[in-house]
Amino acid sequence: MGTLNPAQAVTEDTADIGVKPHYLVVMGVSGTGKTTVATGVATRLGWNFQEGDALHPQSNVDKMSAGKPLTDEDRAPWLELCRDWLREQVKLGKGAVLTCSALKRIYRDTLSKGLPVEFVHLQISPDVLTERMNQRSGHFMPPSLLPSQLATLEEPGDDEPVIRVSGEAPPPLILEKLLSRLRDRK
Ligand SMILES: Nc1ncnc2c1ncn2[C@@H]1O[C@H](COP(=O)(O)OP(=O)(O)O)[C@@H](O)[C@H]1O
Ligand SMILES: O=C(O)[C@H](O)[C@@H](O)[C@H](O)[C@H](O)COP(=O)(O)O
Numbered sequence: 001m002g003t004l005n006p007a008q009a010v011t012e013d014t015a016d017i018g019v020k021p022h023y024l025v026v027m028g029v030s031g032t033g034k035t036t037v038a039t040g041v042a043t044r045l046g047w048n049f050q051e052g053d054a055l056h057p058q059s060n061v062d063k064m065s066a067g068k069p070l071t072d073e074d075r076a077p078w079l080e081l082c083r084d085w086l087r088e089q090v091k092l093g094k095g096a097v098l099t100c101s102a103l104k105r106i107y108r109d110t111l112s113k114g115l116p117v118e119f120v121h122l123q124i125s126p127d128v129l130t131e132r133m134n135q136r137s138g139h140f141m142p143p144s145l146l147p148s149q150l151a152t153l154e155e156p157g158d159d160e161p162v163i164r165v166s167g168e169a170p171p172p173l174i175l176e177k178l179l180s181r182l183r184d185r186k
Helices: 034-045 058-065 072-092 105-112 126-135 143-152 171-184
Strands: 023-027 048-051 096-099 117-123 162-166
Touching (some): 034 117, 034 171, 048 072, 072 105, 126 143
């Protein structure tokens, strides 16, 4: 869960002009900054926001809290709930952003099948990730799960609907970069 608020540091005059509704999944391994960036986008553009972590069944949270990686089977019901939320948002039509690690291609295909969903992949080095995970408090995900998260990640291919953004800059800069990429995407 992000504690930084990128939206605060953004000036009004560069606001959301020219950004049409999108249905974004901010993806990447734990600690990448998904929550921080996604809340910034949602606040700035007035889009609906869903924290994907909040859709995990308690059994998944318990498992991750105990330092055990999730399996495909564990993730299946969670991905269905994520997809249900996205489908509902597309019906509403005003733009929305979900955080979801979406580590494997098959998970992303499940989320986006038949829906105009785009993935925002925050790219970040393992060293920065480790530092962030070690500094974050009050979150169920232990830093010890990072190696398995990184091993599971299948980078999105060029044939996927993906916007790649470096996750290493300060949050306000990441947000500006992403908004500019969204303005360019029709
Ligand atoms: N761009 C950034 N620069 C520095 N720290 C960040 C950045 N983005 C997020 N953080 C911090 O890193 C930690 C993980 O961020 P978070 O948004 O919770 O990631 P995720 O949702 O991907 O797990 C939090 O403590 C957050 O405040
Ligand atoms: O698929 C998974 O193994 C989990 O979903 C994981 O990737 C996710 O990152 C956790 O929900 C931790 O939450 P944060 O991403 O907020 O750290």
